[in-house]
Amino acid sequence: MTLPVITLMGATASGKTRLAMALYKKNPARYDLINVDSALIYRDMTIGTAKPSPEELAQAPHALVDILDPAQAYSVGQFQKDVDALIKKSHAQGKIPVLVGGTMMYYRSLLGQIDELPSSTPESRAWIKELFATKGAQECHQMLEQIDPAAFKRLHPNDTQRVGRVLELYYLTGKSMSEISNNNSEENKHLSPLEKELRMRRINKKLFNTPHYNLEDYYTDFAQLTPELCLAPQNEAGLYLYHDVKGKTLTSQYNLLQFAMYNQDRAQLHADINNRLEQMHEQGILAEVEKLYQRGDLNRDMPSVRCVGYRQLWDYFEGQVDLEQAFANIAAATRQLAKRQITWLRSWPLPFTQIPTNIPVAQQIAIIEKVLDFALEKNYEKNNCNSH
Numbered sequence: 001m002t003l004p005v006i007t008l009m010g011a012t013a014s015g016k017t018r019l020a021m022a023l024y025k026k027n028p029a030r031y032d033l034i035n036v037d038s039a040l041i042y043r044d045m046t047i048g049t050a051k052p053s054p055e056e057l058a059q060a061p062h063a064l065v066d067i068l069d070p071a072q073a074y075s076v077g078q079f080q081k082d083v084d085a086l087i088k089k090s091h092a093q094g095k096i097p098v099l100v101g102g103t104m105m106y107y108r109s110l111l112g113q114i115d116e117l118p119s120s121t122p123e124s125r126a127w128i129k130e131l132f133a134t135k136g137a138q139e140c141h142q143m144l145e146q147i148d149p150a151a152f153k154r155l156h157p158n159d160t161q162r163v164g165r166v167l168e169l170y171y172l173t174g175k176s177m178s179e180i181s182n183n184n185s186e187e188n189k190h191l192s193p194l195e196k197e198l199r200m201r202r203i204n205k206k207l208f209n210t211p212h213y214n215l216e217d218y219y220t221d222f223a224q225l226t227p228e229l230c231l232a233p234q235n236e237a238g239l240y241l242y243h244d245v246k247g248k249t250l251t252s253q254y255n256l257l258q259f260a261m262y263n264q265d266r267a268q269l270h271a272d273i274n275n276r277l278e279q280m281h282e283q284g285i286l287a288e289v290e291k292l293y294q295r296g297d298l299n300r301d302m303p304s305v306r307c308v309g310y311r312q313l314w315d316y317f318e319g320q321v322d323l324e325q326a327f328a329n330i331a332a333a334t335r336q337l338a339k340r341q342i343t344w345l346r347s348w349p350l351p352f353t354q355i356p357t358n359i360p361v362a363q364q365i366a367i368i369e370k371v372l373d374f375a376l377e378k379n380y381e382k383n384n385c386n387s388h
Helices: 016-026 054-059 076-092 104-108 122-135 137-147 149-154 160-173 177-181 193-200 215-224 266-283 285-293 310-317 323-346 361-386
Strands: 005-010 031-035 096-100 240-243 249-252 256-261 353-355
Touching (some): 005 104, 005 361, 016 361, 031 076, 076 096, 076 104, 104 323, 160 177, 266 323, 310 323
């Protein structure tokens, strides 16, 4: 029997880790947890990444946590290799991998090959640093209007990290990120915005998570879940088929049971983010970042330091902002991160199943287990038919 793979996606502070650990603890012999968060891979970065505590990790072990020093880099390509090995290991042991985290590009890499973007070089990093120092953030953003109009419209001038990356890619390749990513492929560019929207419209298109969502709504939606809504079909080659917002068919070697924790109640989401930041402050995030800063071998251009929370406090230790402003910047950056994650989810390739964030964990687990039962029953029926 080919076992499925569970992916548990969602915005920051939506309760993904809590749900994954509860699912694991209910039946440890059935599941393996795999981290899909680009910040949790780093050692000595615990408080600012909301990493499960050592005690929690002992009770519910996560693969791909604390695997690198903050001075090291980790690519999407490396994630693909590592997660493929972990999935195969889990399946060989008769277990179901549960992928949990908030790095959407990692999840996207499971749905077929993604374009491998060239890595930074010392020369390209130096060029970007000098460019921002001489021209400033506003003028660098303005340069995108000619180099990559799509990125110019999409990115805010203050998002220096992503503006810099688009400029760096142009420096390295002479192409825009849009060209490299093939966002306007021949297969999709003829579709009108309405046609693209219709391709994404699902039968149960009502979003679960509204501010007024309650258990009565949950039980109604739970009863309406069907295998057709939750499971990806297979082609003749045995690959699983998913459909993106542009109407493109994506394939995966894995039977991905995709779940999205999506909270439309922005006020509650922002309150949850603020509560998490208060906890980080109390737990000692300032001391954690100061220890990294004092190492002397890390800088603000490294992926680890660019993680939300770390780069804002880096500014504080470099004397660019006071502590109050640094924490205000962390809150703003965390809200922006959640917004980007939600934007990914709004156009995420189907099928996937939404999980309400404002119902008890037991009911959230019931959704996962129901879809998992669909997948296992379908797989059993298929194997049983093939045996006759």
